[in-house]
């Protein structure tokens with residue numbers, strides 16, 4: 118076994134040992150598909166926040182490729198810049214494995230992947246269910262072209278499409294499975310329309326606070342029901358679903374004391390964060406602030422908060438914490454999701470919130 122084979126086996130065994138890989142076909146795929154062929158160049162973030170480019174010529178490149186880490190491969194849709202907003206990455210293998218397992222795909226079933234990116238995940242899909250069953254779409258023509266070449270060079274021949282994945286790819290529909298490796302603010306109607314009855318859609322919800330990995334069973338008519346998965350999954354958004362930045366504002370404000378810590382509200386590791394996100398839709402967070410594009414903002418100073426703009430976001434967060442306690446502190450996996458004629462909702466028992 119060459120170096121890459123040994124590193125690949127180590128990564129696959131780690132995913133198995135961690136319990137995220139269970140199905141032998143995914144174990145085989147992670148052992149076989151050469152991630153390094155799809156990552157000849159990527160970027161690593163340094164402590165200060167700057168990015169450094171890592172290429173196949175750098176010592177340590179191969180070990181980094183097979184680390185269980187997400188690697189950014191493009192910023193601002195531009196292949197020539199180092200730094201900016203990441204617009205393509207090869208996702209963290211743990212998250213890929215969780216999503217592939219959730220997809221519950223069987224031999225002979227057709228899959229649409231939205232977000233080809235480097236092509237690595239598409240290669241895993243091809244290995245598991247056969248190239249002829251895999252369609253993958255990316256909005257970025259350069260990424261799409263490069264991924265196609267790398268897939269072909271490694272013996273994988275899925276249908277590679279350049280286009281807006283929010284529209285699916287009707288030419289090859291209906292699909293048995295749809296996997297989105299970019300996140301969405303709401304489920305694009307085409308995804309459920311192009312998925313067979315009983316088919317599955319796996320994606321992540323793009324919510325600045327309280328993102329969620331969801332599994333939806335299609336009714337075959339554009340509607341569906343599903344659930345939020347226990348694992349946390351955060352992906353870069355579908356390009357049209359990215360939020361405009363909402364910066365913490367200035368102007369007049371109220372100051373008062375608080376005992377609620379900011380990380381209780383915004384840290385993905387906090388059990389309250391998912392519910393906080395439901396109560397604070399479209400609110401973005403920084404290391405000591407929250408803000409909404411309507412001009413509402415909070416500066417959190419530890420023991421006190423300043424709040425400005427039309428709404429008092431911190432009051433909303435504190436009330437949400439009380440509601441969350443009253444509801445028995447529900448975890449993300451207790452929430453359902455419905456996509457129906459009356460809109461898209463997150464649900465908890467009889468309660469529902471618009472997505």
Ligand SMILES: C[S@@+](CC[C@H](N)C(=O)[O-])C[C@H]1O[C@@H](n2cnc3c(N)ncnc32)[C@H](O)[C@@H]1O
Nearest residue numbers: 232233234235238255256281282298299355356
């Ligand atoms: C996290 S990367 C996908 C990782 C990929 N599956 C891999 O294995 O490398 C997200 C991808 O979604 C793509 N994307 C963003 N908006 C899109 C859209 N509207 N339609 C299709 N792809 C989109 C980006 O260009 C980017 O390549």
